[in-house]
Amino acid sequence: MWYKIDKEYxxxxxxxxxxxxxxxxxxxxxxxxxxxxxxxxxxxxxxxELVKFLSKTFKVPKNDIEFIAGQTSKHKRIKxxxxxxxxxxxKSKEKE
Numbered sequence: 001m002w003y004k005i006d007k008e009y010x011x012x013x014x015x016x017x018x019x020x021x022x023x024x025x026x027x028x029x030x031x032x033x034x035x036x037x038x039x040x041x042x043x044x045x046x047x048x049e050l051v052k053f054l055s056k057t058f059k060v061p062k063n064d065i066e067f068i069a070g071q072t073s074k075h076k077r078i079k080x081x082x083x084x085x086x087x088x089x090x091k092s093k094e095k096e
Contacts, residue, residue, distance in 0.1 A: 002033045003090060010086055011068060014076045018046035023053045028093060032075065047071060054078070058085045 004011045013032045020036035027034050039049035047067070055062045060080050070076035080086070 002028050002031050005082060008082050009079050010082045010090075011077055011079050014050075014070075014078055016046060016050055016074050016076055018074075023049065025057070028096075033093075041074075044071075050076075050078075054080065058089070059083065060086075 002013050015029070015032040015034045017026075017034065017036045018039060018041040020038055022036065023038050024036050025033065026036050035050065035053070037046050037049050037053065039045040051062050051065050054060065054065055058080065060083065064081050066079045068077040068079050
C-alpha cells in the first residue's frame with residue numbers, strides 16, 4: 001500500500017523523480033506514489049521542491065510535512081496531517 005493512515009496523519013510512500021519538466025503526481029507504481037519534481041537532486045533542492053509541491057497540492061503547511069525516511073534516496077516516506085484534500089485524492093486514486 002502506498003499510504004498508511006495513522007490517526008490524524010498520513011504516511012506516503014513516494015518515488016520522487018527529480019529533473020522532470022514539471023511538478024506532477026504521476027501514478028502509483030510498485031506500491032509507491034510516483035511524483036515528478038522539476039528541481040535537480042542537488043543540495044536538497046528536490047526535497048525542498050517536493051515539500052513545497054505537497055504543501056500547495058494538499059493545502060498543508062510546509063512545516064507540518066516530515067521526512068520519515070529517504071531524504072537522500074528517490075524512495076521516500078513522508079508524514080503529513082490528514083485533511084479533506086488528501087482524503088479526496090486517495091479516493092480518486094483508488095478508483096483508477
